[in-house]
Amino acid sequence: MDKRAADILLVIIEEYVNSAEPVGSKSITEKYPLGVSSATVRNEMHKLEEEGYITSLHTSSGRIPTDKGYRFYVDYLTERIKQREIEEKIYKLLKRVEIEETLDDILERLFLGNPYTSLGVLKRNVSRIDTFHILSVAKDTYLVLVIFRNGIAAHRLIKEQLSDKVQVNILSEYLNEKLYGMTLRDIQTTDFAFIDTFDRDNKAFFIRVVSEVMDILHQYEDNEFFLKGKENLLSFPDFKELSEVKSIFDAFSREMELSELLLCPTDDAFSVSIGNEIKNENFNKLSIAKHTYDLGAEGKITFAVAGPTRMDYRKVMNSLNYMETILGDIIYDKNDKKEVQ
Amino acid sequence: MDKRAADILLVIIEEYVNSAEPVGSKSITEKYPLGVSSATVRNEMHKLEEEGYITSLHTSSGRIPTDKGYRFYVDYLTERIKQREIEEKIYKLLKRVEIEETLDDILERLFLGNPYTSLGVLKRNVSRIDTFHILSVAKDTYLVLVIFRNGIAAHRLIKEQLSDKVQVNILSEYLNEKLYGMTLRDIQTTDFAFIDTFDRDNKAFFIRVVSEVMDILHQYEDNEFFLKGKENLLSFPDFKELSEVKSIFDAFSREMELSELLLCPTDDAFSVSIGNEIKNENFNKLSIAKHTYDLGAEGKITFAVAGPTRMDYRKVMNSLNYMETILGDIIYDKNDKKEVQ
DNA sequence: GTTAGCACTCTGCGGTGTTGAGTGCTAAAA
DNA sequence: TTTTAGCACTCAACACCGCAGAGTGCTAAC
Numbered sequence: 001m002d003k004r005a006a007d008i009l010l011v012i013i014e015e016y017v018n019s020a021e022p023v024g025s026k027s028i029t030e031k032y033p034l035g036v037s038s039a040t041v042r043n044e045m046h047k048l049e050e051e052g053y054i055t056s057l058h059t060s061s062g063r064i065p066t067d068k069g070y071r072f073y074v075d076y077l078t079e080r081i082k083q084r085e086i087e088e089k090i091y092k093l094l095k096r097v098e099i100e101e102t103l104d105d106i107l108e109r110l111f112l113g114n115p116y117t118s119l120g121v122l123k124r125n126v127s128r129i130d131t132f133h134i135l136s137v138a139k140d141t142y143l144v145l146v147i148f149r150n151g152i153a154a155h156r157l158i159k160e161q162l163s164d165k166v167q168v169n170i171l172s173e174y175l176n177e178k179l180y181g182m183t184l185r186d187i188q189t190t191d192f193a194f195i196d197t198f199d200r201d202n203k204a205f206f207i208r209v210v211s212e213v214m215d216i217l218h219q220y221e222d223n224e225f226f227l228k229g230k231e232n233l234l235s236f237p238d239f240k241e242l243s244e245v246k247s248i249f250d251a252f253s254r255e256m257e258l259s260e261l262l263l264c265p266t267d268d269a270f271s272v273s274i275g276n277e278i279k280n281e282n283f284n285k286l287s288i289a290k291h292t293y294d295l296g297a298e299g300k301i302t303f304a305v306a307g308p309t310r311m312d313y314r315k316v317m318n319s320l321n322y323m324e325t326i327l328g329d330i331i332y333d334k335n336d337k338k339e340v341q
Numbered sequence: 342m343d344k345r346a347a348d349i350l351l352v353i354i355e356e357y358v359n360s361a362e363p364v365g366s367k368s369i370t371e372k373y374p375l376g377v378s379s380a381t382v383r384n385e386m387h388k389l390e391e392e393g394y395i396t397s398l399h400t401s402s403g404r405i406p407t408d409k410g411y412r413f414y415v416d417y418l419t420e421r422i423k424q425r426e427i428e429e430k431i432y433k434l435l436k437r438v439e440i441e442e443t444l445d446d447i448l449e450r451l452f453l454g455n456p457y458t459s460l461g462v463l464k465r466n467v468s469r470i471d472t473f474h475i476l477s478v479a480k481d482t483y484l485v486l487v488i489f490r491n492g493i494a495a496h497r498l499i500k501e502q503l504s505d506k507v508q509v510n511i512l513s514e515y516l517n518e519k520l521y522g523m524t525l526r527d528i529q530t531t532d533f534a535f536i537d538t539f540d541r542d543n544k545a546f547f548i549r550v551v552s553e554v555m556d557i558l559h560q561y562e563d564n565e566f567f568l569k570g571k572e573n574l575l576s577f578p579d580f581k582e583l584s585e586v587k588s589i590f591d592a593f594s595r596e597m598e599l600s601e602l603l604l605c606p607t608d609d610a611f612s613v614s615i616g617n618e619i620k621n622e623n624f625n626k627l628s629i630a631k632h633t634y635d636l637g638a639e640g641k642i643t644f645a646v647a648g649p650t651r652m653d654y655r656k657v658m659n660s661l662n663y664m665e666t667i668l669g670d671i672i673y674d675k676n677d678k679k680e681v682q
Numbered sequence: 683g684t685t686a687g688c689a690c691t692c693t694g695c696g697g698t699g700t701t702g703a704g705t706g707c708t709a710a711a712a
Numbered sequence: 713t714t715t716t717a718g719c720a721c722t723c724a725a726c727a728c729c730g731c732a733g734a735g736t737g738c739t740a741a742c
Contacts, residue, residue, distance in 0.1 A: 024735050039685050042736065060691045060735045131479045138472045138488060145496075147479060153498040157488070231590035234583045242575050242583060249572035365704050378716050383705070401704045401722045 008044050013065045013073045020237045022062030067275035074272045074313050105330045111228040116307030120226040121262045124299040127220045129179045134172035144212045150298045156212040163201045184217035225258050238308035251282035262302050275309040291320045349385050354406045354414045361578045363403030408616040415613045415654050431634050431665050446671045452569040457648030461567040462603045465640040468561045470520045475513035485553045491639045497553040504542045525558035566599050579649035592623035603643050616650040632661045
């Protein structure tokens with residue numbers, strides 16, 4: 001594509017992103033100093049239409065960008081906003097804070113900074129147990145504590161009047177050794193038949209403890225999804241039918257579809273999917289820009305912004321690229337808050 | 342109001358709830374065997390309109406119920422579905438399970454059982470600390486554990502290489518005594534000036550621990566809101582403008598407005614607010630039915646269902662009244678799941 | 683290669699006529 | 713006195729029409 005055609009395409013896209021109205025040759029030449037007349041622009045637009053970058057709604061309407069047109073635009077932007085070497089920096093910042101809480105904060109700021117929908121997913125690696133304890137913390141109250149390899153801790157409280165026969169400390173030490181390095185699957189396939197040799201009280205307590213541990217593991221194996229600003233989509237003239245929006249919202253609320261959307265692997269950490277490039281037909285009228293960060297042993301984290309295909313790609317791509325600014329702010333705030341006055 | 346007028350009003354309401362179309366005198370007499378002609382019904386409708394129970398959209402349209410009409414209907418239903426003595430039973434059931442998780446499950450079922458929006462709020466009483474521990478759980482890893490009066494436990498993990506001088510056990514015992522019975526406010530107003538007598542390492546660790554405790558308390562003082570099925574509202578022809586729905590959704594996402602909606606005190610545990618009876622004008626086109634259960638020391642819990650004023654009050658009121666069935670199912674499932682296979 | 687000019691096309695808007703459901707009123711019937 | 717049949721009237725919804733305006737495609741001249 002030659003320079004002039006590209007310029008005209010970019011103008012059409014930016015104009016349409018702003019106005020949500022089809023763009024005509026005359027209005028372009030009036031507004032932008034392209035140095036050519038509307039007739040020339042018309043000729044170029046005709047070619048652009050033939051090549052599939054723009055389309056018209058009816059015979060004599062102005063043009064609107066196609067998914068292919070947006071793709072050209074996004075690739076052009078990607079070239080200009082040159083990928084910066086920030087992965088390492090973000091990675092370190094993310095390791096410094098409690099992920100779950102912070103993911104929520106990040107999305108809150110992504111959400112405040114743009115008029116679209118902010119999404120996130122924390123994909124945890126399968127959790128392996130590092131340390132296990134049963135602690136007596138009050139009368140008839142026992143704390144089941146699991147610390148994972150990645151440093152996260154989880155607990156359950158068991159309130160039960162145990163008979164004197166129950167050897168809590170021995171069970172605790174035994175399980176600490178036994179559970180080391182295990183995942184949920186490991187525990188599920190372990191044969192605990194030997195507990196039949198325990199007396200009734202010890203056996204009951206053992207079963208209770210192991211089921212609590214499995215419950216904890218279960219909880220920590222799920223991916224966690226975050227979503228903010230769904231309702232923003234209601235403001236766009238791009239969606240005229242309530243039913244369209246409903247099907248998008250419904251799809252957002254199904255984790256299966258969200259994970260397809262956010263977790264499908266791409267070559268680059270950063271990627272933009274436009275309209276029909278997204279397989280799921282519920283999202284066909286949306287574009288989504290996403291950035292995935294590898295947290296090493298912890299797992300992976302993905303931030304994304306979804307909006308109508310007519311979205312301000314420049315702004316969205318910028319805010320996803322300057323994530324470390326957002327994170328910096330959050331960490332600063334957190335440290336500030338934790339000072340005892 | 343005489344019997345016949347009431348019958349006609351009820352028919353109008355139930356018909357309108359089903360069809361979302363204004364109800365005319367002729368269609369009523371054709372569909373329901375009232376034993377009178379459409380002209381008589383017309384006369385009655387005229388009276389009902391004068392008294393404000395129904396209204397017409399234009400000179401020759403059928404009638405639709407007003408908020409006052411729905412109020413009459415709901416009061417009539419409340420009379421018939423006689424309030425059952427179930428508070429005690431629910432209360433006991435709720436005490437048996439982990440509230441937060443279960444609240445989510447309950448709403449999921451409320452949500453599956455009706456086409457409206459399900460809401461819930463857990464209003465915790467101000468949390469007082471019962472037991473406090475600092476436990477050494479692994480190399481350079483310390484667990485700060487707070488158990489509240491109401492039996493809930495929360496923890497934070499501190500990973501830090503402490504100097505030998507730090508007397509963890511002494512600090513733990515000291516704080517266990519000191520923090521007993523305290524709330525967040527108590528801690529905030531306590532003067533910890535005496536820690537200036539500690540050496541540098543102990544002081545730093547003490548500050549770290551206390552700030553973690555405050556963070557825990559802070560977290561447990563917030564009300565927790567739950568919301569499911571917002572998108573259901575998009576299916577109703579009652580809302581024609583996307584902007585209307587947007588303002589409702591936006592209000593739902595502001596906790597202030599949600600708490601006004603759910604926590605405003607009423608004489609009865611069970612109540613229905615209809616349209617303009619709700620103060621917040623964002624919710625003027627909605628009705629909300631809610632049921633509050635007192636959990637004693639734990640706090641209070643409210644379940645609610647919100648929909649268009651044209652909602653199936655009978656169904657909604659029933660499902661809120663038969664909450665103990667829902668809860669029973671959930672507890673059964675939970676016990677079932679926890680068995681070690 | 684670019685442009686001015688012109689014929690043509692299509693949407694959106696306001697106006698008009700028709701249809702059907704529904705009302706209110708009146709006079710007769712019960 | 714209450715109920716009903718009948719009738720005139722009203723209004724929304726829909727289809728239809730013509731017009732204005734924005735935009736295109738084509739052609740001939742620059």
